[in-house]
Amino acid sequence: MAIVVSDLQAALKKKTVVSRNWIMLDCTGEGTILDVDKYAIMHRVQIHARDLRILDPLLSYPSTILGRERAIVLNLEHIKAIITAEEVLLRDPMDDNVIPIVEELRRRLPPANAFHRAQGDGKEHSSGQNDVEAGEEDESPFEFRALEVALEAICSFLDARTTELETAAYPALDELTSKISSRNLDRVRKLKSAMTGLTARVQKVRDELEQLLDDDDDMADLYLSRKLAGASSPVSGYAVPNWFPASPTIGSKISRASRASAATIQGNENDVEELEMLLEAYFMQIDGTLNKLTTLREYIDDTEDYINIQLDNHRNQLIQLELFLNSGTVCISIYSLVAAIFGMNIPYTWNDNHGYIFKWVVGITGITCAFLFILIMSYARHKGLVGS
Template identity: 45%
Template sequence: MPTQQPITPPPQQVPPPPPLPPQQRRKGTGIRPWLVVSASGNSHLEAVGKHLIMRRTGLPARDLRILDPGLSYPSTILSRERAIVVNLEHIKAIITATEVLVLNSKDPWVVPFVRDLECRVSNLNEGLQNRSDATAEESLRFLRSRHSSQLFRRSTSESPEAEMLQSNGSGSPEDTGDMQIKGAPKALPFELRVLEVCFQSVCMSLEAETSTLEQEAYPALDELISKTSTHNLQRARHIKSRLVALFGRVQKVRDELENLLDDDVDMAEMYLTDKVFNLQVEEDMSKDIQEKDTNSFELDGESDEDSENNKSSSGRVTGFKPNVEELEMLLEAYFAQIGGTLNKLSALREYVDDTEDYINIMLDDKQNQLLQMGVLLSTATLLINASIVVVALFGMNIKISLYNSAYAQFWETALGEIGHGQPKLGTVPAELEETKQNLQNARKEGMTMSNCLSSLREELDKTKRELQKMKAKEAWK
């Protein structure tokens, strides 16, 4: 008999999953809008990533972290091989020999700086071109003299006369290598002009904040001196907190300028245009030297070595020293300006400290007055208590009419309480009436107190005995 196979239900059709929403492409990490201002004065926005900035400017990643808006870094100026990193207050920029990259260009504090920067850079082109031509001529003359000195040294290296000439420093053009190139115009290069705009913007911003704080602080402190209240103290506390924060910011900018003035190497590193230009000139001269000296294998090899050494150097010709006096004068001017702002804040800080001392003196005076009042009240209380004690002591011999009433009133009250405590005794016996009558008679006859008391004791004894007899009779019944 064939076995019946179980009938399997048809598979249910599962609906396909809904399509996933299109995912937006994630932006590259570290991409931020930078305002790029070229040396010609043109400006445009670029969304540039961190790695592209590093390749473009030759800066390491740790230097770019200083410009991160999400991190809090103090005011800093870093001079690197191909760029200058500026982090001064609201200005975060990277300066190269041909352009400047500004971060947060839409910030209301940065907009005036960008406008001034574009205006200054556009007026720089003509003067910078003249300076470059003059510097090029001097650099070519210097390199030719350097090359001729090398040829002279190699050709006469075996003669003692050459050694004497080299040791005395005469008869060889080598000593021209230690001289600075003179005759160049005084126009600042692009990077120093941008630094000047940065310093000017920062100094003006700090000066404006200082003036605003002075206009608010002095009237508030004067009002606090005239009237010490909670509201005035709160205003003074807020002003002091703002003063401390602003003082620290100004002090940091001043310290940064002072560090630059003390380090000639950092100032020389800031001449990016001269470094790039001299590197170009030296490369051109190296090519010319190689073409002219192809007949001499030894000379050709030495020129190749010189070319390689120059390429691996920092972009400066050996013996070429930029004229840092221009940058030094620029830094000294803004150092003096920021020093004046710091002096204003120091004067305001001293005024705040003097106001605090005056308020503390006033509070101490009020506290002394309260202590004096407390001493007076304590003394008055002591005198009153002493008088009360004296009155109480002498008041024991004062006659009071309240105590001169009849003695019978006390005994009536006492016996009434006793009778109330014995409800079964019935009425008061006749002996009590007799006692009362005797007391009245004794008072009328003028008996002495001792006789009265003795008679009262006897009457009380009689009364007690009668009461005991009555209790015994009732108990017997």
């Protein structure tokens, strides 16, 4: 008993302990494990405590995508991340559901022209620089690549859960229609409960994407590289923030962004076409997942209607059986009444010298009761009380 109590206390303690492990992935895909508290994270990415509280695993917050001045806060199911213009902070990197996301980020975060830039050291400087700048113009900003990985992961995760639910639900529903039993009903009840919870999760992600797509200002807030370019541009009058790590890669990106910041400041800050196309693609995917769940819900509702019809039919059959039994009971009661009258120990003279009177009484009473039963059934069939 003491061992069980100690194990329970250990499990509760483990559940209440919040993991402080984060993994930081930079623009080259290199990862670094950080064991820091929330204040260090707040100072590093410069967000408020209320934004970081959204990523607390002990608090139940719905799926959220928040755009802040220097970071994007993501809370998508098990994906709890903070994206800046140069790095991604991902919580609980050792979680089974997070490990594939870390691997995908390492693969896709490095820019598309990094390989060409690494091999171009022995070539002419002018041609290499032109190739790099051309590739830089074609590739998406760092924060969008990280956001795309997160959206792709959560959409694939929810779609996989939906597929698993469909695989288990449709055979269970078909089995229930063929055989109504307590076991099948309980199985379908659990599947319906799981479907309701999954639908709510998918709906929240869909609503979050739809809310972003409906508001250009919210989408503009997610352009961290654009805001960084505006802050580092000589036109803007601001210096480069000192919280960025010094590296040639970042310096070159800031330099190129500075050259393009004049156009940004002159009116392109509201151009959100690139992000809008990205969000629309995953909005359609999550909407397709929601349509699958909606179809499954309709199938469950149709099955419930079919089960109710079957139960009503059985109930009607029981009512018909009860009508037959009650009608037969009335007729037999009349027959018993006649038999009881003649069975009384009362002297009467009309039975004298009539040896066959018993047979006549029994026969006439039986025929009368049978005729009465047929009459009752005919009336019930005529009124539609019993099936044809």
